[in-house]
Amino acid sequence: MAFELTKEYLDHIEELIEKQDSTTLKAEMEGMFPADVTGILYEIDTEQAKYLVSQLDTEVGAEILAALDTDERKDFLKSFTSEEIARYVNEFDSDDAVDLLNEQPIRVREEVIALLEDREQARFILDLLHYDEDVAGGLMQKELVKANVNWNMNQCIEELRKQAEDVEKVYAVYVVDDNDKLLGLLSLKRIVLAHKNTKVENLYDKDIIYVETYRPAEEVAELMQRYDLDVIPVVNVQGRLLGRITIDDVVDVITEQASSDTLAMAGITGDVEEDDTVWEQTKARLPWLLVGMMGGILAAKFIGFFEGDLKVVPAMAAFIPIIGSTGGNVGIQTSSIILQSLADKTGLNTDVWHRLARMFGVAFINGIIISIIVFGFNLLIGNEFRLAVVVSSALLSVVFLASFMGTVTPLLLEKLGINPAVASGPFITTANDLIGYGVYFGLAHMLLGL
Amino acid sequence: MAFELTKEYLDHIEELIEKQDSTTLKAEMEGMFPADVTGILYEIDTEQAKYLVSQLDTEVGAEILAALDTDERKDFLKSFTSEEIARYVNEFDSDDAVDLLNEQPIRVREEVIALLEDREQARFILDLLHYDEDVAGGLMQKELVKANVNWNMNQCIEELRKQAEDVEKVYAVYVVDDNDKLLGLLSLKRIVLAHKNTKVENLYDKDIIYVETYRPAEEVAELMQRYDLDVIPVVNVQGRLLGRITIDDVVDVITEQASSDTLAMAGITGDVEEDDTVWEQTKARLPWLLVGMMGGILAAKFIGFFEGDLKVVPAMAAFIPIIGSTGGNVGIQTSSIILQSLADKTGLNTDVWHRLARMFGVAFINGIIISIIVFGFNLLIGNEFRLAVVVSSALLSVVFLASFMGTVTPLLLEKLGINPAVASGPFITTANDLIGYGVYFGLAHMLLGL
Numbered sequence: 001m002a003f004e005l006t007k008e009y010l011d012h013i014e015e016l017i018e019k020q021d022s023t024t025l026k027a028e029m030e031g032m033f034p035a036d037v038t039g040i041l042y043e044i045d046t047e048q049a050k051y052l053v054s055q056l057d058t059e060v061g062a063e064i065l066a067a068l069d070t071d072e073r074k075d076f077l078k079s080f081t082s083e084e085i086a087r088y089v090n091e092f093d094s095d096d097a098v099d100l101l102n103e104q105p106i107r108v109r110e111e112v113i114a115l116l117e118d119r120e121q122a123r124f125i126l127d128l129l130h131y132d133e134d135v136a137g138g139l140m141q142k143e144l145v146k147a148n149v150n151w152n153m154n155q156c157i158e159e160l161r162k163q164a165e166d167v168e169k170v171y172a173v174y175v176v177d178d179n180d181k182l183l184g185l186l187s188l189k190r191i192v193l194a195h196k197n198t199k200v201e202n203l204y205d206k207d208i209i210y211v212e213t214y215r216p217a218e219e220v221a222e223l224m225q226r227y228d229l230d231v232i233p234v235v236n237v238q239g240r241l242l243g244r245i246t247i248d249d250v251v252d253v254i255t256e257q258a259s260s261d262t263l264a265m266a267g268i269t270g271d272v273e274e275d276d277t278v279w280e281q282t283k284a285r286l287p288w289l290l291v292g293m294m295g296g297i298l299a300a301k302f303i304g305f306f307e308g309d310l311k312v313v314p315a316m317a318a319f320i321p322i323i324g325s326t327g328g329n330v331g332i333q334t335s336s337i338i339l340q341s342l343a344d345k346t347g348l349n350t351d352v353w354h355r356l357a358r359m360f361g362v363a364f365i366n367g368i369i370i371s372i373i374v375f376g377f378n379l380l381i382g383n384e385f386r387l388a389v390v391v392s393s394a395l396l397s398v399v400f401l402a403s404f405m406g407t408v409t410p411l412l413l414e415k416l417g418i419n420p421a422v423a424s425g426p427f428i429t430t431a432n433d434l435i436g437y438g439v440y441f442g443l444a445h446m447l448l449g450l
Numbered sequence: 451m452a453f454e455l456t457k458e459y460l461d462h463i464e465e466l467i468e469k470q471d472s473t474t475l476k477a478e479m480e481g482m483f484p485a486d487v488t489g490i491l492y493e494i495d496t497e498q499a500k501y502l503v504s505q506l507d508t509e510v511g512a513e514i515l516a517a518l519d520t521d522e523r524k525d526f527l528k529s530f531t532s533e534e535i536a537r538y539v540n541e542f543d544s545d546d547a548v549d550l551l552n553e554q555p556i557r558v559r560e561e562v563i564a565l566l567e568d569r570e571q572a573r574f575i576l577d578l579l580h581y582d583e584d585v586a587g588g589l590m591q592k593e594l595v596k597a598n599v600n601w602n603m604n605q606c607i608e609e610l611r612k613q614a615e616d617v618e619k620v621y622a623v624y625v626v627d628d629n630d631k632l633l634g635l636l637s638l639k640r641i642v643l644a645h646k647n648t649k650v651e652n653l654y655d656k657d658i659i660y661v662e663t664y665r666p667a668e669e670v671a672e673l674m675q676r677y678d679l680d681v682i683p684v685v686n687v688q689g690r691l692l693g694r695i696t697i698d699d700v701v702d703v704i705t706e707q708a709s710s711d712t713l714a715m716a717g718i719t720g721d722v723e724e725d726d727t728v729w730e731q732t733k734a735r736l737p738w739l740l741v742g743m744m745g746g747i748l749a750a751k752f753i754g755f756f757e758g759d760l761k762v763v764p765a766m767a768a769f770i771p772i773i774g775s776t777g778g779n780v781g782i783q784t785s786s787i788i789l790q791s792l793a794d795k796t797g798l799n800t801d802v803w804h805r806l807a808r809m810f811g812v813a814f815i816n817g818i819i820i821s822i823i824v825f826g827f828n829l830l831i832g833n834e835f836r837l838a839v840v841v842s843s844a845l846l847s848v849v850f851l852a853s854f855m856g857t858v859t860p861l862l863l864e865k866l867g868i869n870p871a872v873a874s875g876p877f878i879t880t881a882n883d884l885i886g887y888g889v890y891f892g893l894a895h896m897l898l899g900l
Contacts, residue, residue: 278811293776303767329738362735
């Protein structure tokens with residue numbers, strides 16, 4: 001039952017904008033979910049988009065701006081004055097406000113904060129701007145409902161009434177002591193069902209999972225997934241409650257992580273999308289293509305040394321592709337399995353020897369099967385027995401080497417604090433290829449007595 | 451502040467199990483989160499695990515069983531009788547119960563359902579067993595709190611009190627008419643803040659997103675992400691409220707999807723994990739390695755035709771790797787960008803011509819740069835001018851062909867209802883390689899006048 005944007009509806013909206021029919025526009029847009037209106041904004045030009053948003057109530061406009069993608073919002077807001085931006089940011093949740101401001105030049109950012117009517121919002125934003133985007137502090141929002149442990153339910157509900165207007169989604173009330181130290185939480189369900197005079201301290205749940213501001217975003221995502229949490233409170237090193245992170249922001253972290261891992265595996269730097277300009281895409285793709293090309297040039301140089309051998313046994317050239325592709329495929333398979341297992345943090349860490357032992361078991365079976373088939377093929381098409389031996393031994397060695405590299409590289413990268421997903425990328429594939437050719441031509445040179 | 455399983459703690463627990471010190475065990479385990487206890491179960495042997503779980507309260511044991519991974523749980527429950535399983539399943543949420551039963555042989559499944567003391571749970575489970583795992587119906591749970599539109603807040607809270615014990619997480623109360631048709635929802639926040647005599651119909655939110663039972667799981671995930679939902683109600687085609695899907699289950703769908711896409715890209719069939727047996731891993735990996743090998747054999751056969759040419763210009767062999775790897779890299783980059791853009795469903799669908807036009811723009815710049823560098827390299831190392839022309843023209847053509855294949859293949863697979871992620875896998879890479887060699891040797895044969 002989701003809204004589906006059609007060409008016809010888009011034409012209809014553009015017509016309304018053309019006619020400046022603000023009443024109909026307002027009625028149509030305010031009946032839609034903000035996330036659906038963004039789909040329209042992506043398709044019309046900036047001036048039309050600005051007209052459309054300006055016709056809506058500030059609150060609705062703010063929700064739509066909050067739902068826009070980073071790149072599109074950055075472009076869109078270029079035509080806004082700091083005063084206009086401030087009017088919308090007033091209505092944002094603090095975490096979304098910080099995201100928007102981080103996309104802006106420093107001058108605009110400071111002007112907007114100075115212009116905010118809601119001074120509490122301004123203070124929240126200044127607090128949050130301290131944190132990096134990729135730690136818990138950078139994901140949290142300041143809006144939350146908290147209650148003192150010494151209160152009773154009546155006071156709790158009163159506080160909820162006061163704070164609830166600012167807090168979009170209330171999952172629970174956090175319980176703190178007089179110093180704002182986080183003690184536990186009280187679910188809304190319990191509040192609804194409790195007697196009015198029950199004391200908070202007799203009802204709240206002390207066993208809770210929280211996270212410190214400096215924890216990396218991936219760790220927050222992992223925690224919330226492991227414990228099936230919808231929201232997690234954020235504390236400072238002294239245990240003081242500073243904010244909360246909601247699951248929707250963490251879902252974004254998870255999908256972005258998955259998408260950037262996929263891009264890294266495919267040899268693309270940065271966060272490129274299909275509708276980025278040709279130049280942006282080229283910038284993201286060329287570096288790794290050049291790495292692959294350098295590998296190819298090295299391989300060419302290397303195979304050049306064996307030109308004499310190739311003149312004697314030109315059939316050798318025919319097996320260059322199978323050596324390269326088998327090494328590449330085994331390497332990528334192995335590193336992907338290791339990557340997946342690194343991402344799953346339950347249980348004890350397996351040590352590297354166990355990992356290698358299992359990988360070598362798999363390599364042995366796969367390698368033997370492939371080598372035997374290729375050996376048979378060689379004999380079948382009437383190639384020399386010695387060449388068949390060279391090709392199959394090289395294949396077997398390449399499968400083992402690629403399994404070794406595929407296991408060790410991601411583990412090493414993880415240790416060095418580099419995203420291990422690049423271990424499935426062109427760099428490692430290229431390295432694997434080169435090693436493979438080395439083994440192949442080395443063996444050939446020895447065994448064929450060239 | 452997450453629990454970290456250490457070797458020491460594991461030894462300590464194994465010692466307690468050895469000594470059958472059930473009091474200490476119970477105290478330690480019941481102070482932990484179920485998700486952390488599963489980490490221990492993965493590391494100890496089945497008999498120890500069974501002893502440990504059997505010492506805990508049924509409710510705690512049920513939470514731990516619900517948090518176990520599919521494979522481990524299947525193995526673990528082999529030592530349980532249907533009676534024992536039924537005792538735990540009684541305490542499960544209906545969606546988790548169905549997941550567990552789906553892992554069991556049909557005989558056990560039927561016995562357990564027959565043995566369930568909670569007959570409502572049994573009815574819920576029988577309802578849910580109708581649905582495939584990968585549609586909304588298969589993700590939903592039957593436990594939810596609903597209120598009739600004609601009630602007032604007092605009746606609502608009374609119902610909440612009655613139903614709340616069975617419903618683990620209450621996000622909101624669903625509002626239905628006398629026929630159980632879903633009309634809207636009432637947030638707990640509103641219930642807490644409302645006067646007791648307010649009528650539901652004056653307070654509930656009519657603008658809600660719901661999903662039909664037959665919608666695919668990915669669509670549910672996409673909806674919940676787009677609209678930042680924590681929970682989504684599930685209805686049948688008549689609009690009757692049947693259940694709800696919570697965000698934690700959808701987060702699992704998202705991560706599984708990402709992980710199976712990564713595995714598909716890496717040429718691994720099925721859901722393999724590092725700690726699966728050597729044989730399971732081989733089974734998942736060998737098929738695609740064989741595809742790659744077949745490609746390699748085809749390439750060998752193909753290059754074999756040009757053996758005469760290679761005898762004359764053995765330097766040609768040296769550029770086989772760069773042709774293959776450039777085609778592979780460009781193809782994977784292109785298809786990954788298309789895949790990412792297919793996953794993002796906001797906005798209008800771009801038509802295939804626009805896609806190709808943009809991709810060709812990128813291909814042109816990348817291709818020209820790579821061709822020029824390789825051309826320079828060829829002249830530098832003193833290769834014949836004509837060979838340099840052949841290699842660089844072949845590279846340029848390969849970049850274009852791979853961009854074309856990388857754009858069209860995922861779109862075609864998506865149209866055919868096949869997971870487009872396999873478009874980045876070994877099959878396409880192999881096809882790209884073969885086309886590349888064809889262009890290279892074809893051009894060489896023509897331009898070198900061999």
